[in-house]
Amino acid sequence: MWLPILFLLIGVTLGILTDIRIPDAYTDYLSIAVLAAFDTLLGGIRAQLEKTFDDTVFLTGFFFNVSLAALLAFLGVQLGVDLYLAAVFAFGVRLFKNLAIIRRIVIDQKLLMKIRKK
């Protein structure tokens, strides 16, 4: 459990130390990619809790979602429609759904533990 968190911290420090900035025109892509990454992350946690975690699915899901989101944003820019909002919406909804499921599973487990103790 500590290894991913350690790597997360390393990533954040690396990002801050390298002082990389995305040009204004591409901020949409990055923000949506970050959103996709969060979505994949929560999806992975949920799958782990449901015991259906598969690393291939997780990995491909991560890259596929991120690139699809960026592609959608790109398409939106080309068409003059704010298509990236669709991605934001979809990811936002899924984020909440996954969070709700994770919460439920965690609460259920705790409740079960309590009942068992009794």
Next chain:
Amino acid sequence: MRRRTKWLVSVVFLLIGFMVAVQFQTTSYETQLRDTRDIWEVREELNRQQEAQQELLKKINAADQTIENYEKQSSKEQLETLKESMEVLEDKVGLSKKEGGGLEITIAPIFQEDLSVQSFPKVSPLLLSRFINELNTYGAQDISVGNERISMISPIRDVNGATYVNNRPVGSLPITIKVLTSDPQKLKDYMEASPTQDIFNMDNMEIQFELKEKLVLPKFDDPLYLEILEETGG
């Protein structure tokens, strides 16, 4: 979790962390403006700030002096100090008459000598406030329009087609504007060269400037409604 999975997840976490950091940096960078000043501009800015600092220090000094006076003195003297500071403040706001050297400006109508129909010219509030702004820009300290002292909250409005200053009509032309300033000649030169004069001319009005050794400005005699004022930063 298997070893390989752990490492995979960790690498994904690394990527996410990196992305979040870059995103954070990009968004926080946007808020601060890029500094494109060259060395002279920076120097000027520094100079300005130093002057501002001096000014502030002076003010602090004066305030400290007042506080000291309060603390040292007996209650009678304290009252006097209070009155004194009130007078100073009233003077500053324009609640008292003021005398001094300055510029007397007369706005008078121009009549064309042809027979075309011409209406009697009048000063619009827009023009008047522009004129007053200009006077203030070029170093006017106290201004009165006709019999109305311009204070910090003096309204200049259009009421049913007539121009009102301090909620009273300025009347028809000619209008006298009195300006107190430390350097009347300079103000006169500035105003004579200003393009606002052309706008007055377009509306069939002319401006005459006259240097005066002694001018008396009336006091602002409306109550000060300070509720409408708001504190600003800086």
